[in-house]
Amino acid sequence: MIFNDTIVALSSGRLPAGVAVIRISGPQTRFVIETMSGHLPLPRQAVLRAFYSQGDGEILDRGLLVFFPGPRSFTGEDVAELQIHGGQAVVSAMLKELTGFQHVRSAEPGEFTRRAFMNGKLDLVKTEALADLINADTQAQRRFAQRNADGAQSVLYADWRKRLIHARAMIEAEIDFADESDVPGSVAATIWADTACLAQEIEKHIEGFTAAEIIQDGFRVVILGAPNAGKSSLLNALAQRDAAIVTDEAGTTRDLLDIVLDLGGLKIIVTDTAGLRENPGRVEAIGIEKAQARGKKADLVLFLEDMSDPQMVEIDWLAGDHIKVGTKLDLIEFDQTQHDQYDFCISHLSGHGIADLLEAIKQKAEARLAAAGDILPFRMRHVELLEESLEHLTEAQNTLQPLEIRAEELRLCANLLGRISGAVNVEDLLDVIFSQFCIGK
Numbered sequence: 001m002i003f004n005d006t007i008v009a010l011s012s013g014r015l016p017a018g019v020a021v022i023r024i025s026g027p028q029t030r031f032v033i034e035t036m037s038g039h040l041p042l043p044r045q046a047v048l049r050a051f052y053s054q055g056d057g058e059i060l061d062r063g064l065l066v067f068f069p070g071p072r073s074f075t076g077e078d079v080a081e082l083q084i085h086g087g088q089a090v091v092s093a094m095l096k097e098l099t100g101f102q103h104v105r106s107a108e109p110g111e112f113t114r115r116a117f118m119n120g121k122l123d124l125v126k127t128e129a130l131a132d133l134i135n136a137d138t139q140a141q142r143r144f145a146q147r148n149a150d151g152a153q154s155v156l157y158a159d160w161r162k163r164l165i166h167a168r169a170m171i172e173a174e175i176d177f178a179d180e181s182d183v184p185g186s187v188a189a190t191i192w193a194d195t196a197c198l199a200q201e202i203e204k205h206i207e208g209f210t211a212a213e214i215i216q217d218g219f220r221v222v223i224l225g226a227p228n229a230g231k232s233s234l235l236n237a238l239a240q241r242d243a244a245i246v247t248d249e250a251g252t253t254r255d256l257l258d259i260v261l262d263l264g265g266l267k268i269i270v271t272d273t274a275g276l277r278e279n280p281g282r283v284e285a286i287g288i289e290k291a292q293a294r295g296k297k298a299d300l301v302l303f304l305e306d307m308s309d310p311q312m313v314e315i316d317w318l319a320g321d322h323i324k325v326g327t328k329l330d331l332i333e334f335d336q337t338q339h340d341q342y343d344f345c346i347s348h349l350s351g352h353g354i355a356d357l358l359e360a361i362k363q364k365a366e367a368r369l370a371a372a373g374d375i376l377p378f379r380m381r382h383v384e385l386l387e388e389s390l391e392h393l394t395e396a397q398n399t400l401q402p403l404e405i406r407a408e409e410l411r412l413c414a415n416l417l418g419r420i421s422g423a424v425n426v427e428d429l430l431d432v433i434f435s436q437f438c439i440g441k
């Protein structure tokens with residue numbers, strides 16, 4: 001695909017910086033670098049050059065220049081990178097000079113990557129993974145995005161589409177040559193067995209989205225318990241700072257309070273909640289409702305009980321994974337039978353048990369991830385298309401339908417899978433996907 005405009009942007013981070021990288025991509029690239037710095041350097045070899053202003057011939061900066069002739073470049077177009085001094089004024093003078101050329105303008109967010117996609121350098125899933133790689137805060141997010149950027153997901157979908165297309169071809173052959181003897185009926189049986197198998201694989205793959213959400217958005221831990229069970233103190237101990245207000249007055253915490261931890265590279269969101277009790281005040285009741293709602297959505301609930309003053313709290317609705325934590329260990333006499341009621345006994349005062357509890361949270365999160373497959377859908381967009389394609393695949397299995405309809409359902413299923421990686425018409429998706437990027441990417 002040929003774009004008339006040449007685009008320019010600062011591709012490196014915040015200024016001032018030691019070095020700044022300005023990227024330029026498009027048909028004017030050669031002319032621009034020849035005009036500013038002399039003859040074209042050898043492809044993909046860094047050369048030290050002075051960059052001159054066209055107006056008064058002044059040297060704007062001296063820096064490294066790399067030229068990537070298309071199609072062997074990130075975007076597939078002619079690309080040049082100017083690695084210059086990372087001062088505000090240096091960069092703004094250089095950008096002004098570059099955009100002063102005819103048909104050269106500033107790039108929109110994600111526009112370099114968009115061109116790479118349009119030129120077949122990347123597919124949509126890899127593009128999304130690249131956005132995630134740039135936004136990754138934790139090592140688990142980085143590793144996950146890196147793996148996705150390798151394109152394993154696209155290979156999987158391409159393989160599924162191949163199976164569907166093969167199945168369709170066989171079914172259509174059966175329709176066309178039904179009277180002839182060279183298409184044995186057993187072929188159809190094999191084909192439908194494979195599509196049934198594929199339906200199961202897709203279903204299992206969709207389930208993996210929960211694991212992707214844990215990696216990307218964090219493992220959600222919610223602290224619940226009676227008022228004064230020590231929930232806010234635990235939150236502060238986990239945060240290793242005073243995030244929550246702690247008093248000995250019951251009902252101090254009325255709203256939800258989140259902290260984010262990085263446990264062994266995994267993002268963990270811990271939420272402190274209002275104490276659960278009967279007959280609360282009006283404001284407190286709202287807090288309790290929120291606490292319960294958040295608890296139901298949690299990946300893990302830490303249910304706290306003050307061992308020196310246990311209160312009965314109704315948590316029948318607590319269906320998900322939870323850990324029962326006895327608090328204020330320092331206030332009670334050691335009593336083994338009492339300890340056995342709890343998964344962990346902790347003391348905020350001495351710090352006893354906190355490290356073990358953290359380790360247990362980490363292990364719970366890791367166990368959830370280990371249960372998922374290697375290749376996971378990592379956008380709601382993927383899941384929606386997978387679910388829709390699964391519906392068509394299910395419809396294709398319907399033996400009450402004529403073969404023509406069933407073959408058509410297979411085609412629709414394959415098309416929807418193709419939309420995930422962008423192999424099939426995706427114009428309408430592009431703006432949404434590329435707007436996730438920052439400028440210069």
Ligand SMILES: Nc1nc2c(c(=O)[nH]1)N(C=O)[C@@H](CNc1ccc(C(=O)N[C@@H](CCC(=O)O)C(=O)O)cc1)CN2
Binds near residue numbers: 071072074081121
């Ligand atoms: N200086 C610089 N560093 C960077 C990038 C960049 O664009 N510039 N990247 C930007 O994201 C990432 C690296 N990704 C890249 C991916 C492909 C090509 C590229 O030129 N591909 C050509 C040639 C391949 C080859 O020569 O083997 C191609 O695919 O045809 C460059 C960078 C991270 N580091």
